Amino acid sequence: MPITVLFFGRLAELTQTHKVELQTTASSVRELETNILELFPTLQNQPYTLALNETITDRDKPIFDSARFAFLPPFAGG
Amino acid sequence: MLTPAEKYRYARQLNLAAVGETGQEKLRNAKVLVIGCGGLGCPVLTYLAGSGTGTLGIVDHDTVDESNLHRQILFGTKDVGRKKADCAKEKLADQNPFICINAYPFALTAANARELISQYDIVVDGTDNFKTRYLINDACVLENKPLVYGAIYKFEGQVSVFNFNGGPTYRCLFPTEPDSGPDCREAGVLPVLPGIIGLFMTNEILKLILELDTLLTGKVMIYHALSNTTTFMNLDRLSSSNVLAIQAGIAGTGLCHYDNSGMEQIDELQFFELMKTDTVFLDVRESWEQPPVQCENLLQIPLDQIESRLGEIPAGKKIVVFCQSGGRSRIAIHLLAHVYGFNNLLNLEKGIHSFSSSL
Numbered sequence: 001m002p003i004t005v006l007f008f009g010r011l012a013e014l015t016q017t018h019k020v021e022l023q024t025t026a027s028s029v030r031e032l033e034t035n036i037l038e039l040f041p042t043l044q045n046q047p048y049t050l051a052l053n054e055t056i057t058d059r060d061k062p063i064f065d066s067a068r069f070a071f072l073p074p075f076a077g078g
Numbered sequence: 079m080l081t082p083a084e085k086y087r088y089a090r091q092l093n094l095a096a097v098g099e100t101g102q103e104k105l106r107n108a109k110v111l112v113i114g115c116g117g118l119g120c121p122v123l124t125y126l127a128g129s130g131t132g133t134l135g136i137v138d139h140d141t142v143d144e145s146n147l148h149r150q151i152l153f154g155t156k157d158v159g160r161k162k163a164d165c166a167k168e169k170l171a172d173q174n175p176f177i178c179i180n181a182y183p184f185a186l187t188a189a190n191a192r193e194l195i196s197q198y199d200i201v202v203d204g205t206d207n208f209k210t211r212y213l214i215n216d217a218c219v220l221e222n223k224p225l226v227y228g229a230i231y232k233f234e235g236q237v238s239v240f241n242f243n244g245g246p247t248y249r250c251l252f253p254t255e256p257d258s259g260p261d262c263r264e265a266g267v268l269p270v271l272p273g274i275i276g277l278f279m280t281n282e283i284l285k286l287i288l289e290l291d292t293l294l295t296g297k298v299m300i301y302h303a304l305s306n307t308t309t310f311m312n313l314d315r316l317s318s319s320n321v322l323a324i325q326a327g328i329a330g331t332g333l334c335h336y337d338n339s340g341m342e343q344i345d346e347l348q349f350f351e352l353m354k355t356d357t358v359f360l361d362v363r364e365s366w367e368q369p370p371v372q373c374e375n376l377l378q379i380p381l382d383q384i385e386s387r388l389g390e391i392p393a394g395k396k397i398v399v400f401c402q403s404g405g406r407s408r409i410a411i412h413l414l415a416h417v418y419g420f421n422n423l424l425n426l427e428k429g430i431h432s433f434s435s436s437l
Contacts, residue, residue, distance in 0.1 A: 006309075008300055009231040010260070047256035055312040056251060072300070072311065074252040075229035075236055077262045078118040078206040078272065 001025075003063065005036060006070040014042040030059035032069060048073045080106075084176060088130050101288045102130060106177075108287045111135040111198035113186055113214055115162040117262060117272025118204030118228050118279065120152045125280045127170040131287065133178045134170065135198055138162040139185035149262075149269035186210055188327075188334040191217035200286055202226045202279060203248075206261040209331075215240065215248035216323040216333050220416055224286060228279040232265050235275035238298040238313070239282050245295045249319040255331065271303050318382050324412045336412050343427035349398065352424075358397045362410045367402060369434050381406045384413060396422045403429035 005020050012018045022039075026032035029052060037043050050057050051070040063069075080088075080099055084106075091097045097105075108131050112119050115138035126134055142150070142157045142165060150162075157165045163181035170179050182194065186205075195201055195217045203214045203225060211229070218225040224242040228235060240247045262272075278301065282294050300309045327336025344352070353359070353373045361371060362381045379387050381401070391397070391414070399407040399414075404427050414420035 008309075009234050047252070049252055051311045054310060056314070070309075070311065072251075072298075073231070074208065074256055075231040075234070076206060076208050076211070076258070076260065077230040077265060077267065078114050078116055078204045078228065 001065040003032070003065075003067045003069055006068070008071065009073040009075055011043060011046060011048060011071045011073050014046065015040045024063065026063050028059065028063060029057050029061045029069075032063050032067075033059065036069075036071075043071065046073065084130070087174075087176065091129065096288060096290055104287050104289070105130045105284075106132040108200065109133040109135070109198040110200045110202060110283060110287075111137065111195060112202040112204060113137045113210070114204035114206060115150075115152070115166050116140075116146065116204060116206060117149045117230070117267065117269075118276040119202070120150045120166070121273050121276030122202055122204060122228075122280050122283070123166055123170055124152065124173070125277065126283065127174045127177060127179075129284060130174065130176060131283075133180070133198075135180045135182060135194070136163045136166050137182040137184075137186050137194065138166075139183065145263075149267065149272050151273070186213060188213060188332065191333065192221055195221045195223055198223065200224050200226060200283060202228075202283065204228060204276065204279070208255050208258065211248065212255045212323075212326065212332060216327070219247055219320060219323060220333070226279050226282050226286070228275045230262070230267060230271055230275055231260070232267065233271060233303040235271060235278070235301045235303075236298055237275060237278045237282065237294060237301070239286065239293050239295040242286070242293065242295045244315065246313045246315045247319050249322050250316040251298055251313055253316065253319065253322050255326065268303070274303065275301065317386060320385060320413055320417055321381060321409055324409050324416075327412070328408070336416070338408060341408065341411060342424050344398065344424045345427060346433040348424075349400070349426055352396075352398055356395075358392055358395050360391065360397050360399045360407075360410070361401070362399060362406050363401050363430075369430065371400070371430065381410055384410055385417075388418060391420070393420060394422070396424065398424045398426060400426035401429055402431050405429075 007015050048071045053068050115136050140162050142153045144158050152166045152169045161183040163183040167179045167181040201218050201223050218241050225240040227238045297310050297312050324336050326332030358375045361378045364380050399410050401407040407425050411423045
C-alpha cells in the first residue's frame with residue numbers, strides 16, 4: 001500500500017529528501033520504521049520522534065493505506 | 079486601573095476588543111521568565127516589553143559576542159563582552175519604563191531552576207542546548223508552570239506550549255535527552271528564523287496572558303522558512319513523562335531535587351510491623367510480577383499508571399510503597415511527593431526480592 005514519509009531538520013539532510021512516497025507491506029509503526037531505516041541507513045542512531053497521520057505515535061500503532069508518516073528530530077538551537 | 083500614560087502608550091492594542099483595559103491589566107500583572115537571551119529570547123523580550131508585560135525575568139549567563147549581533151537584536155557593537163542579561167535589561171527598560179525587569183546573569187542549573195521558575199507565571203525556553211531544555215521542562219512540571227517552547231535548526235523551527243492545564247510536556251514529544259545537537263554556531267542560521275520563531279512564541283505568550291483562543295497546546299508547530307510551510311503534529315500527554323524526568327534526576331542528569339536523601343526507608347521487619355496497622359501498601363510492580371503480597375489495604379498500581387489512577391491513592395494516610403528491588407518504588411515516591419504533594423510515604427528500601435522467600 002502507498003504511504004508518505006516526511007523528514008524534518010537534520011534528518012532531511014541525512015536522507016537528502018523532505019518527502020518520499022513509498023509502497024509498504026508493514027503493518028505496524030515499528031515494522032515501517034525498521035523498513036525505512038534499512039532504506040535510509042543514515043537515520044540509524046539519530047534521535048527522533050515518530051508521527052503517524054500528524055499525531056505523535058508509539059511503535060505499536062497499525063499502519064493503514066495512505067498513511068502519512070513523519071520523523072521529527074529535536075532541535076537544540078535558539 | 080490604567081494610568082493616563084499607560085492608556086496612551088498602549089492605545090493601539092487597547093482598541094482591540096480582545097485586549098481592552100482588562101486585558102492590559104492582565105498584561106501588567108503577568109510575570110514571564112525568559113530563559114536564554116539569544117536569537118529567540120531577544121525578539122520575545124522586545125515584544126513582551128512593548129506589550130506592557132509587567133514583570134520580565136531574563137536568565138542568561140553568557141556575554142555578547144560580535145557574531146551574535148546579526149540576529150540578537152537587543153545588543154549593539156558597544157555591548158560586546160558585556161553580560162547579555164544586563165544589556166537586555168538596560169535596553170528594555172529604555173523601551174518601556176513602565177515594566178519591571180529582573181536580570182539573572184547566571185546559568186539556570188539543577189540547583190536554582192525551581193526557585194527561579196516558582197516566582198513567575200509563564201516560562202519561556204529560548205535556550206540553545208538540550209540539557210537546559212530538559213531541566214526547564216522538568217522544573218516547570220514540578221512548579222506547575224506553562225512552558226512556551228521554541229527551538230530552531232537551520233531553516234526550521236518548532237513551537238509549542240507545554241504543561242498547560244495538564245497538557246503534554248516537552249518529554250511527551252522527546253522523552254529522553256539526546257546526546258547533543260548542533261547549536262546555531264555549528265549549524266548556521268539566518269537572522270530572520272529565530273525572529274520568526276521568537277514571535278510565534280511571543281504570540282502564544284500573549285494569548286496565554288490574555289486568555290485568547292487558540293493556544294498551541296497539545297500540538298507542536300513546525301515552520302520551514304524556505305518553503306513557508308507550517309506543519310502541526312498532535313501530541314498527547316505521555317504517561318511516563320514524569321517518571322522519565324525523575325529517572326534523569328536520580329541519574330544525576332536532571333533536577334538535583336530527585337536525590338534520595340530525606341526519603342524514609344524501611345526494612346523487612348518494619349514492613350511486617352506496619353502490616354498490623356492501617357497503613358496503605360502500594361505495590362507499583364506489574365500485575366504479573368511474583369510473588370504476590372497479601373495484606374489489607376493493598377493497592378496494586380504499576381508505576382506507569384500512577385498518574386492516571388491518582389484518585390485511588392488516599393492522601394493523608396501513611397503509605398508504604400514497594401516493588402521488586404526498591405528502584406521503582408523510589409521513583410513512585412518522588413512522583414507522589416514532588417509532583418502531587420503527597421507526604422507520609424515510606425520506601426521498602428531493598429524491595430520484595432530481599433525477603434520473598436519468607437512471604
